[in-house]
Amino acid sequence: xxxxxxxxxxxxxxxxxxxxxxxxxxxxxxxxxxxxxxxxxxxxxxxxxxxxxxxxxxxxxxxxxxxxxxxxxxxxxxxxxxxxxxxxxxxxxxxxxxxxxxxxxxxxxxxxxxxxxxxxxxxxxxxxxxxxxxxxxxxxxxxxxxxxxxxxxxxxxxxxxxxxxxxxxxxxxxxxxxxxxxxxxxxxxxxxxxxxxxxxxxxxxxxxxxxxxxxxxxxxxxxxxxxxxxxxxxxxxxxxxxxxxxxxxxxxxxxxxxxxxxxxxxxxxxxxxxxxxxxxxxxxxxxxxxxxxxxxxxxxxxxxxxxxxxxxxxxxxxxxxxxxxxxxxxxxxxxxxxxxxxxxxxxxxxxxxxxxxxx
Amino acid sequence: xxxxxxxxxxxxxxxxxxxxxxxxxxxxxxxxxxxxxxxxxxxxxxxxxxxxxxxxxxxxxxxxxxxxxxxxxxxxxxxxxxxxxxxxxxxxxxxxxxxxxxxxxxxxxxxxxxxxxxxxxxxxxxxxxxxxxxxxxxxxxxxxxxxxxxxxxxxxxxxxxxxxxxxxxxxxxxxxxxxxxxxxxxxxxxxxxxxxxxxxxxxxxxxxxxxxxxxxxxxxxxxxxxxxxxxxxxxxxxxxxxxxxxxxxxxxxxxxxxxxxxxxxxxxxxxxxxxxxxxxxxxxxxxxxxxxxxxxxxxxxxxxxxxxxxxxxxxxxxxxxxxxxxxxx
Numbered sequence: 109x110x111x112x113x114x115x116x117x118x119x120x121x122x123x124x125x126x127x128x129x130x131x132x133x134x135x136x137x138x139x140x141x142x143x144x145x146x147x148x149x150x151x152x153x154x155x156x157x158x159x160x161x162x163x164x165x166x167x168x169x170x171x172x173x174x175x176x177x178x179x180x181x182x183x184x185x186x187x188x189x190x191x192x193x194x195x196x197x198x199x200x201x202x203x204x205x206x207x208x209x210x211x212x213x214x215x216x217x218x219x220x221x222x223x224x225x226x227x228x229x230x231x232x233x234x235x236x237x238x239x240x241x242x243x244x245x246x247x248x249x250x251x252x253x254x255x256x257x258x259x260x261x262x263x264x265x266x267x268x269x270x271x272x273x274x275x276x277x278x279x280x281x282x283x284x285x286x287x288x289x290x291x292x293x294x295x296x297x298x299x300x301x302x303x304x305x306x307x308x309x310x311x312x313x314x315x316x317x318x319x320x321x322x323x324x325x326x327x328x329x330x331x332x333x334x335x336x337x338x339x340x341x342x343x344x345x346x347x348x349x350x351x352x353x354x355x356x357x358x359x360x361x362x363x364x365x366x367x368x369x370x371x372x373x374x375x376x377x378x379x380x381x382x383x384x385x386x387x388x389x390x391x392x393x394x395x396x397x398x399x400x401x402x403x404x405x406x407x408x409x410x411x412x413x414x415x416x417x418x419x420x421x422x423x424x425x426x427x428x429x430x431x432x433x434x435x436x437x438x439x440x441x442x443x444x445x446x447x448x449x450x451x452x453x454x455x456x457x458x459x460x461x462x463x464x465x466x467x
Numbered sequence: 468x469x470x471x472x473x474x475x476x477x478x479x480x481x482x483x484x485x486x487x488x489x490x491x492x493x494x495x496x497x498x499x500x501x502x503x504x505x506x507x508x509x510x511x512x513x514x515x516x517x518x519x520x521x522x523x524x525x526x527x528x529x530x531x532x533x534x535x536x537x538x539x540x541x542x543x544x545x546x547x548x549x550x551x552x553x554x555x556x557x558x559x560x561x562x563x564x565x566x567x568x569x570x571x572x573x574x575x576x577x578x579x580x581x582x583x584x585x586x587x588x589x590x591x592x593x594x595x596x597x598x599x600x601x602x603x604x605x606x607x608x609x610x611x612x613x614x615x616x617x618x619x620x621x622x623x624x625x626x627x628x629x630x631x632x633x634x635x636x637x638x639x640x641x642x643x644x645x646x647x648x649x650x651x652x653x654x655x656x657x658x659x660x661x662x663x664x665x666x667x668x669x670x671x672x673x674x675x676x677x678x679x680x681x682x683x684x685x686x687x688x689x690x691x692x693x694x695x696x697x698x699x700x701x702x703x704x705x706x707x708x709x710x711x712x713x714x715x716x717x718x719x720x721x722x723x724x725x726x727x728x729x730x731x732x733x734x735x736x737x738x739x740x741x742x743x744x745x746x747x748x749x750x751x752x753x754x755x756x757x758x759x760x761x762x763x764x765x766x767x768x769x770x771x772x773x774x775x776x777x778x779x780x781x782x783x784x785x786x787x788x789x790x791x792x793x794x795x796x
Contacts, residue, residue, distance in 0.1 A: 165621075189687055189690070190687060192687070192689055193687035193688055193689040193690070195689075196688070196689035196692065197583060197688070197689070199575060200575045200576075200578050200579045200583050201579065201583070202575075203571075203572045203573075203574075203575025203576050203579060204575070204576050204579040204580075204584075204592070206572055207572065207576050207596055207599065207659055207663075208595065210599070210656045211595070211598060211599050211602075213610075213614070214602060214606070214607070214610045214614075217610055217613075217614050218606065218610070267504075268504045268507060268508075269504075271500055271501040271503075271504040271505075272501065272504045272505045272507075272508055274501045275501035275502055275504065275505045276505070278501075279498060279501060279502065280505075284502070284505065284506070285505070287509060288505040288506075288508055288509065290779075290782060290786075291508060291509055291512050292508060293778070293782045294512070294775060294778050294779050294782060295508065295511075295512060296778075297710065297713040297714070297717075297774055297775075297777075297778035298515075298717070298771070298774065299716070299717020299718070299719065299745060299770060299771075299774055300717070300719065301717065301719045301745045301748055301749070301767065301770070302515070302519075302717065302767050302770060302771045302774070303515075305519060305748070305763070305764050305767040305768075306514075306515045306518055306519060308760065308764065309518040309519055309521070309522040309764055310518060312522060312757065312760065312761070313518070313521075313522075329511060329515075332508065332511075333508075336508075360491070360493055360494050361494050361497075362493045362494050362496070362497035362498075363493065365497070366497075386601060387601075389603070390602075390603020390604065390605065390606070391603070391604075392603075392604065392605045392719070392720045393719040393720060393745070393748075393749060396749060396752065397748075397752060418603055418605045418720070421605050421606070421609060422605055422608075422720065422723075422724070425608070425609050425612070425724060433613065436609055437609070440605075440606045440609060443603055443605075443606065444602065444603070444606060447601055447602070447603060448598070448601065451598070451601050455594070
C-alpha cells in the first residue's frame with residue numbers, strides 16, 4: 109500500500125508543477141460560503157417556483173446545487189485537481205447534513221406531537237377502563253413496567269458484565285479469554301427479537317407465565333455485552349503502575365482489583381452501564397413476546413402481565429385512532445427524554461470522572 | 468432458567484480477611500467468579516442455539532409445507548403450512564437497500580468528522596451522529612409510519628416516472644409507500660451511526676506519516692484521502708458495513724410499524740408488501756398458538772444464524788486487520 113502512494117503522488121505532484129503551481133489562480137477563502145449562499149438562494153427559488161411544499165426538498169435541491177456549483181466554478185477558475193478536492197469536500201459536508209436532517213425531523217415531530225397530551229394527568233394515570241380510540245388515559249402503568257424491568261435487567265447484567273470484563277482484562281489469557289472476547293462481540297449483534305424468542309422457548313419448555321421478570325432476562329442478554337465492552341475499555345485505561353504499586357505492597361490481587369482498579373475506573377464503568385440502560389429501555393420486541401402488555405397497573409414484576417413504555421407506544425400505534433396516536437407520540441416523547449437524559453448524564457459523568465492517562 | 472438460579476453471581480463482597488490471611492482464598496473465589504461469568508456468557512450463547520433449535524425442530528416436524536420454499540405462513544391451519552421464502556427475501560432485500568443508501572453516506576460522515584470538520588467541532592458533531600443510535604427503534608417506527616410514509620409518496624411517483632424502466636423502481640400496485648424500499652430508507656437511517664462510528668475509528672488510525680508524506684508531495688486533501696486514508700480503511704469500512712447489515716437484518720419494530728405485510732416475492736421495491744423475519748414474528752405472535760410460536764421460533768433461528776454469520780465475519784475482519792496494522796505501525 110505504501111508503495112502505491114510513493115509511486116502515484118510524485119507523478120501527480122509533477123503534473124501540478126508542470127502547469128505552474130505558483131502562478132495559479134485561487135478562489136478567495138470565502139468562496140465556499142459564497143457558493144452555499146448562492147445555492148441556498150437558488151434552491152429556495154427553484155423550490156418555491158416549482159411549488160414544492162416541503163422545506164426538506166428545497167434543502168435537497170440546494171445541497172445538490174451546492175455540489176455542482178462549487179465543482180464547476182472551481183474547475184473553471186482553478187484546475188481539475190482543485191475542483192475534485194472541492195467536490196469531495198462539498199459531498200462530505202452534504203453527507204453530514206443528510207444525517208442531521210432525519211434526527212432533527214424525528215425530534216421535531218416527536219416533541220411537536222407529543223406535547224399535545226403530555227401533562228401531569230398523562231404521567232399519573234393508567235389506561236384502565238379507557239377504550240383505545242377515545243381520549244384520556246395515561247402512561248403510568250407503562251412507566252412502572254419500564255423502570256422495574258430495566259432495573260431487574262441491570263441487577264442481573266451489571267455484575268455479570270463487570271466480572272466478565274474484570275476477567276478479560278485482569279486474568280484473561282489463552283483460548284477461553286479469546287472465545288469470550290469473540291462471543292461478546294457477536295452477542296452485541298443479537299437481534300432483540302431473538303433474545304426474546306430464546307427466553308420464550310425456555311418459558312414454553314418450563315411452562316412459565318409471562319411476567320416482567322421474563323422480559324428483564326431478555327433485556328439482560330442484550331445488556332451484558334454492552335456492559336462488558338465498555339467496562340473492558342475503562343479497565344484498560346487504568347495505569348499499570350497503580351496495580352504494580354499495590355501488588356508490591358503485598359496486597360492480594362483480588363483486593364487490588366476491588367480497591368484500586370475498579371475505583372479508578374468507576375466513572376467510566378457507570379457511564380457504560382447507563383448507556384446500556386439507555387439502549388435497552390427502548391427495546392420493544394422482547395417485552396411484546398414475554399411480558400404481554402397490560403392496561404392496568406401491576407407493580408409486581410415477578411407475576412402477571414406488565415406494560416412498558418416502548419410496548420405502550422406500539423400498542424397505541426396499533427389502535428390506529430387519532431387519540432391513540434397522540435398518546436403514542438406523548439409516550440414517545442417521555443421515552444426519548446428518558447433515553448436522552450440518561451445519555452447526557454452518562455457522558456457528563458464520563459468527562460467528569462475520566463481517569464487520567466499517564467500523559 | 469439456568470440463568471437466574473445457579474449462575475448469576477452476586478457482586479463479591481469486600482470482606483475483611485483476618486490478620487493472618489494471605490488472601491489466597493479470596494483470590495481463588497474472585498478468579499472463580501469472574502471466570503465463571505465469562506463462561507456463563509458462552510453458556511448463554513450456546514443455549515440460545517440449543518433451545519431455539521429444539522423448539523424449532525418441534526415445529527418443523529409438524530410442518531406440511533417446505534420450510535424453505537413455501538410462500539405462506541399458516542401454522543394454525545390443518546395441516547399446518549409455513550415457510551420462510553418470502554421472509555428471507557424481504558429481510559435481505561430491505562437490508563441491502565439500507566446498505567446501499569447508508570454506507571456511502573456513513574463513509575462521508577466518517578471522513579467529515581475525521582478529516583474535514585473543524586478540529587474543535589469534531590467531537591460534538593460525532594456525538595450528534597451517535598444520538599441517532601440512541602433513539603429507540605419503536606420511535607423510528609412510528610416516525611416512519613406516520614411521517615416518512617406519507618412523505619415518500621412524492622419520491623415514489625418521481626422514481627416510478629423517471630426510473631421505472633429499471634424494473635426495480637416500477638410501481639405496479641397502487642397504495643401508500645409501506646414498501647420494502649421505505650423500510651430500507653428507515654433502516655439506512657438507523658444503521659448510519661454504527662457504520663459511521665466504526666469507519667471513523669479506522670480513519671483516525673491511519674498513520675499520520677502516510678498522510679503527511681502525501682501532503683508534502685503536494686496532494687490536495689481529497690488526494691490524501693484517496694491515496695492514503697481509503698486504502699488503509701477499506702477493510703474497516705467493509706466490517707463496519709457488515710455490522711450495519713447485522714443490525715438491519717434483525718430490526719423488528721421499525722419494520723413492523725412501517726411495512727404492510729403480504730406473502731409475495733416481488734423485486735418491484737416500491738410496491739407495498741413483503742415481509743421480514745423479525746417483522747413477521749412481531750405481527751404473527753399475538754394470534755399464534757403453541758405450534759405457531761414454535762414456527763416463529765424456527766424463523767427466529769434462521770435469523771439468529773444469519774446475524775451470527777454476518778457479525779462473526781465482520782469481527783473476524785476487524786481482528787485480522789488489527790494484527791495487520793499492528794505489524795505495519
